[in-house]
Amino acid sequence: MIKHLIADRASAIDASGIRRIFNLAATLKDPINLSIGQPDFPVPEPIRAAAMHAIDTHKNGYTLTQGDPALLTKVTDWLKLDLGWDCAVTGQGADNQPTAFITSGTSGALFLAFLALLNPGDECIIPDPYFVCYPHLATMCGAKAITCDTYPDFQLTAARVEPLINDKTKFVLLNTPSNPSGVVLSKEEGAKLRALCKSKGVLLISDEIYDEFVFTESLGDTAAGDPALKRCPSPARTQGADQDTLLIRGFGKTYGCTGWRLGYAAGPAAIIDQMSKLQQYTFVCAPAPLQAGVVESFDISMSESVDEYESRRDMVIERLSKHTNIATPGGAFYAFIEVPESLGLTGTQFAEKCIERELLVIPGGAFSPRDTHFRISFATNRDRLSQGLDILCELLAGK
Numbered sequence: 001m002i003k004h005l006i007a008d009r010a011s012a013i014d015a016s017g018i019r020r021i022f023n024l025a026a027t028l029k030d031p032i033n034l035s036i037g038q039p040d041f042p043v044p045e046p047i048r049a050a051a052m053h054a055i056d057t058h059k060n061g062y063t064l065t066q067g068d069p070a071l072l073t074k075v076t077d078w079l080k081l082d083l084g085w086d087c088a089v090t091g092q093g094a095d096n097q098p099t100a101f102i103t104s105g106t107s108g109a110l111f112l113a114f115l116a117l118l119n120p121g122d123e124c125i126i127p128d129p130y131f132v133c134y135p136h137l138a139t140m141c142g143a144k145a146i147t148c149d150t151y152p153d154f155q156l157t158a159a160r161v162e163p164l165i166n167d168k169t170k171f172v173l174l175n176t177p178s179n180p181s182g183v184v185l186s187k188e189e190g191a192k193l194r195a196l197c198k199s200k201g202v203l204l205i206s207d208e209i210y211d212e213f214v215f216t217e218s219l220g221d222t223a224a225g226d227p228a229l230k231r232c233p234s235p236a237r238t239q240g241a242d243q244d245t246l247l248i249r250g251f252g253k254t255y256g257c258t259g260w261r262l263g264y265a266a267g268p269a270a271i272i273d274q275m276s277k278l279q280q281y282t283f284v285c286a287p288a289p290l291q292a293g294v295v296e297s298f299d300i301s302m303s304e305s306v307d308e309y310e311s312r313r314d315m316v317i318e319r320l321s322k323h324t325n326i327a328t329p330g331g332a333f334y335a336f337i338e339v340p341e342s343l344g345l346t347g348t349q350f351a352e353k354c355i356e357r358e359l360l361v362i363p364g365g366a367f368s369p370r371d372t373h374f375r376i377s378f379a380t381n382r383d384r385l386s387q388g389l390d391i392l393c394e395l396l397a398g399k
């Protein structure tokens with residue numbers, strides 16, 4: 001009776017496939033859960049303490065829309081060290097000058113970017129496979145996300161993107177390291193992708209929410225201001241990128257506080273100012289005491305956790321690559337694994353077989369128009385991961 005009131009932008013989004021899997025999973029008491037997209041370590045103590053102190057000392061009101069000045073300063077200092085960007089004070093930069101602002105999660109930054117950039121009928125290019133939100137954010141704007149096939153190595157290269165750019169294209173969205181594959185785009189390919197976007201007059205958006213989770217062989221660049229600091233390659237670190245690249249990063253995955261909803265966006269002031277204006281009338285600001293908490297994060301090294309994830313990644317590849325094809329994850333905490341053709345199963349059917357064995361994985365169809373793979377997360381303790389891998393080995397071998 002009420003259904004006729006629902007807007008097309010909501011009804012155009014179909015979440016039934018993945019919901020079916022979650023409904024099935026809800027029938028299990030204590031499954032081995034390799035579906036979770038968040039770290040399994042606690043938020044570091046200094047960050048928790050600073051957030052609690054902020055609450056106790058009554059920093060519970062709004063912050064400026066662009067963020068707590070103390071956090072913004074930390075972010076812009078870090079962008080200078082990491083990328084060599086000289087950010088102007090938010091709201092006061094010339095159009096091409098880089099600026100930054102704090103967002104309600106990385107999702108908040110992505111949503112505001114899509115809103116600020118896409119008119120109905122416009123197109124943007126996203127990788128296939130993609131982070132689940134990407135196509136839906138375009139739909140919500142009345143625009144279309146064009147998927148760029150990156151199988152089987154999951155590299156969003158300029159050569160793959162170029163044929164998809166046309167006069168409706170507003171931006172290309174890169175995600176490195178990638179969800180769902182963990183694949184990291186090399187420094188050279190990132191530079192080529194940025195050069196392509198620049199030459200075609202489209203924006204490059206780089207979603208780098210997993211930038212701190214990069215494994216030894218993929219740390220293919222160094223911070224602009226510190227050659228001793230190994231970093232995830234980023235097209236935002238190439239000469240002049242501060243004038244034509246929109247960078248989006250987050251705190252939730254890096255410090256284990258996904259529920260705090262904190263991220264940031266940085267790029268040309270002409271775009272950031274529009275995003276920040278839209279934030280003012282939607283999210284208003286990111287959670288104030290939690291912003292005060294992550295001010296501390298810039299002095300905390302997560303290298304122990306990253307090393308642990310690297311060793312779990314090695315375990316996943318060692319155990320599963322005998323049975324199927326896996327593009328080696330260079331970062332994040334996911335692997336995107338092919339269902340062997342010989343099994344004759346879609347990713348969804350394979351995930352259902354896993355559920356029968358009390359194991360949760362996400363079917364590739366949640367991340368792609370094709371349903372030939374499944375995603376596991378190795379952000380779960382070693383024993384459970386190992387049990388899960390035993391089951392996967394059996395299922396992949398057709399047992």
Ligand SMILES: Cc1ncc(COP(=O)(O)O)c(C=O)c1O
Nearest residue numbers: 037105106107131179209250252
């Ligand atoms: C690639 C990617 N971008 C953005 C997000 C959203 O992150 P947040 O929790 O900061 O909104 C996620 C979360 O899984 C992600 O994997």
